[in-house]
Amino acid sequence: MRNGFHYPRPARTGIGRQPLDVEGIAYFSSVNPRWFNPSLTYGCVKEHEVSQFIPHFVLYDKICLTFRAFFKQPVFESPLEHYRVRKVNILYFLEDDTITVIEPEVENSGIKHGRLVRRNRIPKTAHGDFWHWKDFNIGIKMTMYGVMYHITDCDIFTKEYLQSQGIELNDPEEMPPDPYTLNRQLKLKSHSHKTEWTDDKFRRFLEYDGKILRFFAVWDDRDSEYGQLRQYIIYYYLADDTVEVHEVYKENDGRDPVPLLLRKMKLPREWKDLPIDFPSVMTVADEEATAYYTSKDFLVGETIFILGRRFLIYNTDTFTRKYFKEVLNITQRDAIDVFEKKPPPPVMPIPPYLGFGSPEDSLQSCLTVTIPQPPKKDVVQYLDNVSKYLRYEAIMDWVHPEDKDRKFVFSYSLSDCSITISEIPKRNSGFMEGTYLKSTRIPKPGTNLDDPEYYTPADLYIGAVVTVFTQRFIITGADLFVYHYMQTNPEKFPPHITDNIRNYMIKAGHLKEDTADHVQELEKEGEERKKNLNC
Known part of the structure; x- marks a missing residue:
């Protein structure tokens, strides 16, 4: 209803001015068309x-x-040339369809380069058409402001863009040469030459000042009377190719230190x-180039003559070897042993042991001329084993009946390997x-008196016979600490010695745990034997 008048409602249309389903007959034939919702049947209409709108000048x-x-x-x-070939780059800007022409710089062309055509839209025809991409x-020719340009190639981006737009590109063409530029290149090439290298003294001074090659050499003068093999050091200065020789002096050699x-x-x-x-007047000539020694002549193993003396080079320093290898591409040989080896000093024979003191104490008087020093002790062994003793019980291998019941205690000191014998009251x-015997190292019978072999803990076990200066003793017992020491240091004792002490400790009842284990092992062995017999 408009302004009080009834007007029919216009039919609603969808996309493409097609009538909607709600305007169809099925809608009006419905019992209650007000409740009919076509979206429940056909779904919602997609919008x-x-x-988003992007302007052309922003996109490109x-x-x-x-x-x-x-x-x-x-x-x-000009009689020399009729034309010149000028190479240019034509740039086409896609944002506003403008064109500019730029000529790259060519060396020695004599022409001002740069922008030939400013950036603007260039007309194609007189009817108002403009050049388009x-x-x-x-391969085409295009005229811009009276100049005809021939296109020969383009860059990779231009090729890909034109091909994506459906334009088929022709094959690239070669750029024709410029006669004037070729003529200039020939003239420059004919006049170009390399300056000959000259051995400039100032250049050598700046490059090699303070760099000296050092060679170790000897002069063998033993053929003459009172001649010797004398050592020298040859210094070669790289800055001016000069040589200096120094003699190596030794202490008390009897020569003046020149x-x-x-x-x-x-x-x-x-x-x-x-x-x-010579050498007050020196002229520079080509024939004198080989009249002097150079650095290449000083090689290890070579002989050079220095004003009549013959020197043998036997070694060089590290810097000289590195210079020869990196600069001259020459590898120096290893050092040569040219010196005579001194004979070893004569070994004085050691006199036999006279029986005064110990053999070690007597030996000290033969090693030094001054006041003899006492024998040196092993301090590390002494500090590790101080107050540690291995005690054994022993009886005397008697000859006289009154010695039958005598018992003794052997105390072996681990710090100095000495034995103390005490008699049990x-x-x-x-x-x-x-x-009975104070702390003394007891030698074994039958050993060399000059270098005797002494008793060690490995020689003391149950039943062992120990001869103490012609008196024989038989070991009958040992302390429990002896067994613990053997367990701690098994490398010092043979296995049978360890088993000997262990069996003694088990019989004496000092190793109850080992006894129980031994009994269990025997019981297991007995049970296994019974099973085997029953089978």
């Missing part, structure tokens, strides 16, 4: 998504097509044919108890 901003071209510029009133292709054998000078090869005014025995 058309409108893409800073994007340009590059074409390589040339044009021929005529040259008038669809008109460009390889600082230099040869002062710093250029060393000639032919020393016999030297002029009278017995009532009415008639013998004094206490120290």
Whole structure:
């Protein structure tokens, strides 16, 4: 109803001005058309998504097509050339369809380069048409402001863009050469030459000042009377190719310490044919280039003559070897042993042991001329084993009946390998108890008196016979600490010695745990034997 008048409602249409389903007959034939919802049957109508608008100048901003071209510029009133080939780059900007022409710089061309055509839209015809990127292709000719450009190639981006737009590009063409540029290149090439290298003294001073090659040499003068093999050091100065020789002096060699054998000078090869005014007058000539020794002549193992003396080079320092290898590409040989080896000093024979003191104490008086020093002790062994003793019980291998019941205690000191023998007191025995033998290293019978072999803990076990200076003793017992020491140091004792002490400790009842284990092992062995017999 509008302004009080009834108007029919216009039919609603969808996309493409097609009638909607709600306007159909099925809708009006429904019992209750007000409750009919077509979206429940056909689904919701999808709305058309409108893409975001991007302006043309924003989409193609800073994007340009590059074409390589040339044009021929005529040259008038010149007998040498009639035209010049000028190479240019044509840039087409896609954002506003403008074109600019730029000529790259050519060396020694004599022409001002740069922008030839400013950036603008260039007319194609007189009817108001402009050049468009669809008109460009390889091999075509295009005229801009009266100049005809021939396109020969383009860059990779331009090729990909034109091919993506459906333009088929022609094959690239070669750029024709410029006669004037070729002529200039030939003239420059004919006049170009390399300056010959000259051995500039100032350059050598700046490069090699302070760098000296050092060679170790000997002069063998033993053929003459009172001659010797004398050592020298040869210094070669790289800054001016001069040589200096120093003699190596030793302490108390009887020679005057002259600082230099040869002062710093250029060393000639032919020393016999030297002029009278050498070296006060020196002229530079080509024939003199080989008249002096150079650094390449000083090699290990080579012999050089220094003003009549023959020197053998036997070694060099590290810097000299590195210089020869990196600069001269020469590898020096290893050092040569040219010195005679001194004979070893004579060994004085050791006199036999006379029986005074110990053999070690007597030996100290033979090793030194001054006041003899006492034998040196092993301090580490002493500190590790101080107050540690291995105690054994022993009886005397008696000959006389009164010695039958005497018992002794052997105390072996681990700090100095000495043995102390003490007698166990017995009532009415008639013998004094206490120290029988003070702390002494006891040698084994039958050993060399000059270098005797002494008793060690490995020689003391149950039943062992120990001869103490012709008196025989039999070991009958041991302390529990002896067994623990054997367990701690098994490498010092043979297995049978360890088993000997272990069996004694088990019988004496000192090793109850080992006894129980031994009994269990015997029981297991007995049970296994019974099973085998029953089978």
